[in-house]
Amino acid sequence: MSVxxxxxxxxxxxxxxxxxxxDFSLEAGGALVLIGHNGSGKSSLLRLMSGLLKPASxxxxxxxxxxxxDPEAHGGRLHYVGHHDAVKPVLSVVENVxxxxxxxxxxxxxxxAARAALDAFGIGHLCDVPGxxxxxxxxxxxxxxxxxxxxxxxxxxxxxxTALDRQTIAALEATIARHRTGGGMVVISTHSDMELxxxxxxxxxxxxxxxxGLEQAS
Amino acid sequence: MSGFMSILxxxxxxxxxxxxxxxMVVMFFVLAVVLFxxxxxxxxxxxxxxxxxxxxxxxxxxxxxSLERLFQTDYEDGSxxxxxxxxxxxxxxxxxKITAHWLTTGLPLIVAAPLLxxxxxxxxxxxxxxxxALVLGTPSLSLIGAVGAALILGxxxxxxxxxxxxxxxxxxxxxxxxxxxxxxxxxxxxxxQLLILSAFLMGALPLCPWAAxxxxxQAIE
Numbered sequence: 001m002s003v004x005x006x007x008x009x010x011x012x013x014x015x016x017x018x019x020x021x022x023d024f025s026l027e028a029g030g031a032l033v034l035i036g037h038n039g040s041g042k043s044s045l046l047r048l049m050s051g052l053l054k055p056a057s058x059x060x061x062x063x064x065x066x067x068x069x070d071p072e073a074h075g076g077r078l079h080y081v082g083h084h085d086a087v088k089p090v091l092s093v094v095e096n097v098x099x100x101x102x103x104x105x106x107x108x109x110x111x112x113a114a115r116a117a118l119d120a121f122g123i124g125h126l127c128d129v130p131g132x133x134x135x136x137x138x139x140x141x142x143x144x145x146x147x148x149x150x151x152x153x154x155x156x157x158x159x160x161x162t163a164l165d166r167q168t169i170a171a172l173e174a175t176i177a178r179h180r181t182g183g184g185m186v187v188i189s190t191h192s193d194m195e196l197x198x199x200x201x202x203x204x205x206x207x208x209x210x211x212x213g214l215e216q217a218s
Numbered sequence: 219m220s221g222f223m224s225i226l227x228x229x230x231x232x233x234x235x236x237x238x239x240x241x242m243v244v245m246f247f248v249l250a251v252v253l254f255x256x257x258x259x260x261x262x263x264x265x266x267x268x269x270x271x272x273x274x275x276x277x278x279x280x281x282x283x284s285l286e287r288l289f290q291t292d293y294e295d296g297s298x299x300x301x302x303x304x305x306x307x308x309x310x311x312x313x314x315k316i317t318a319h320w321l322t323t324g325l326p327l328i329v330a331a332p333l334l335x336x337x338x339x340x341x342x343x344x345x346x347x348x349x350x351a352l353v354l355g356t357p358s359l360s361l362i363g364a365v366g367a368a369l370i371l372g373x374x375x376x377x378x379x380x381x382x383x384x385x386x387x388x389x390x391x392x393x394x395x396x397x398x399x400x401x402x403x404x405x406x407x408x409x410x411q412l413l414i415l416s417a418f419l420m421g422a423l424p425l426c427p428w429a430a431x432x433x434x435x436q437a438i439e
Contacts, residue, residue: 050303053439076305084296090235091228102224103304 002028002063004049004154004185009058011044018044022058024202026187028153029180031196034189036204042189043083045204046156049187050080076104078154079147083162085139086146089132093118096131097145104150117148121171136163144172155179157188169194221306222314229318239284244326247280251334262339269340270348270399274355276334277327278388281356284323285363285384286370286377288315289434293371299438308431316364316427324356340403347402354415355395361419361426362387368433391418 005025011018018041026032034042047053049060051071060067067074087096097114105113118124121141126134134142140163147155155176161169173195176186188194233240254272258264292298301311331352332345340348366384370376398411 052299052302072305072307075303078303080300080303082296082299084294084299086296086300088232088295088297090232095231099224099228100300100304103221103301103306 002153002183002185004060004062006049006055006060007058009045009048009060010056011041011048011053012056013044019204022202022204024200026185026200028183028185031176031180031186031188031199033194033196033199033201034187034204035201040204042204043158045202046080046158046187046189047082049154050078050156051075052080077152078156079150079152080156080158081143081147081160082158085143087131087134087139087142090130092128092130093123093134093142094127096142097149100146101149104152110149113149114145117145118142120148120175121145121168137165137168140164141168144175148175153184155184155186157186159189159191161190161192161194221304222310225301225306225311225314226318229315230321233318233322239287240322240326243280243284243323244330246283247276247327247330248334250276250279252337254338266339266341269335269338270344270403271396272338273331273334273340273348274352274392274395277331277352277356278359278385278392280327281323281359282363282381282384282388284319285360285367286380288319288364288367289371289437290367290376293437298371298434302434302438308434309427312364312368312430312434313427316360316430319364320357320360324352324360327356328352344399344403347408348399350412351395351398351415354412354419355391358391358415358418358422359388361422362391364430365426365433368430368437371434371437391415394418 003025005023007023009022010020011022022045024032034045036042044053048055051060051067051074054068062074062077086100087093091099094111094114097117098110101113101117102110115124115127118127118141121144123138123141123145126138131139131142140160144160160172164172169192176188176196180186186196188196251272254268255265258268289298292301302308304311328349331348335345335348363380363384366380366387369383370380373379394411394414398408398415401408401411
């Protein structure tokens with residue numbers, strides 16, 4: 001059983017401490033929901049978990065091994081969905097998704113995996129449409145299809161429901177549930193309620209030490 | 219290796235679909251060279267004397283034009299973050315993007331160069347050497363430029379900043395590239411210049427992707 005955990009994490013952005021002394025631990029099949037008001041560090045924590053950001057102090061580890069030791073191996077076991085959808089306007093939907101899949105599974109069957117993933121999010125019929133004709137919600141669905149097209153045990157989703165309609169949110173919830181029954185882990189930051197079962201909530205308000213800027217409503 | 223090929227294929231694909239961008243680089247190259255006879259006057263001897271230098275300077279400026287976009291579009295749409303988080307080393311990814319950049323800009327410049335050399339009345343003995351020097355020199359330009367392109371990520375007016383950062387670093391390549399051609403036309407050996415150009419390339423090949431990857435990591439943080 002894999003365990004993804006963080007100990008005593010401190011995040012500093014532009015000389016401001018976003019959070020300090022933050023601990024979390026996530027086991028296979030687990031889900032962690034990050035809540036907190038704007039600027040409380042949800043996105044920063046997700047970026048920290050992915051390795052895009054380095055913690056000012058503290059350790060992140062996967063099965064007891066520090067993730068910073070081998071960033072490529074850590075990159076290979078996670079999928080990150082951030083604020084941008086990374087959809088190339090001149091590539092077709094299926095080309096967009098299969099490119100990302102080919103980076104992870106060595107190019108084998110990337111195309112079929114991409115089509116299946118697009119079907120799961122209900123945009124299989126848009127396979128050959130160039131990215132520039134997609135709406136914001138459709139781009140987000142393409143981005144979510146990317147994480148389905150190549151398997152990875154850890155999903156880091158930063159407000160994944162942005163621009164999605166109700167039906168797709170349900171599809172996403174079902175996808176996450178399937179991912180978790182398969183032993184996958186999910187970390188989600190969200191403002192809207194998502195239906196998940198048995199999840200942990202990390203309230204960033206309790207961990208935050210604010211030095212300047214935002215006032216804490218205590 | 220397959221990751222390298224996937225990224226190379228994707229970048230070439232993107233470049234071909236946005237064909238106009240690369241055509242513009244070549245058009246700029248041609249126009250910049252064609253301006254010289256108007257400025258210097260149509261004296262064949264003078265043009266022949268400056269031909270190698272003019273072609274090299276124009277190639278330098280043209281390859282720089284497209285460098286700004288090397289990482290910028292991926293940076294803006296979030297692709298660069300995802301590339302960084304892929305299981306492939308960022309240095310390899312950067313090298314793949316540089317290779318794609320050279321294939322879509324450096325190579326067309328090399329193809330266009332002999333034609334421009336004819337326009338400038340360059341001594342035909344220098345043609346093979348001009349091509350050889352460009353083949354050795356332009357990959358170095360793409361490699362060095364990538365470091366600058368990574369450093370300007372996230373800055374406004376990056377294009378001008380890129381020129382200020384990169385053009386001074388292009389000077390050694392320019393000096394030896396031009397002197398290789400001039401030496402052959404003057405009837406001398408040009409082995410030394412070619413060796414130095416190769417040395418630049420061999421030095422830039424491992425160092426520049428590494429430095430550019432560090433710049434990219436800094437930019438997305």
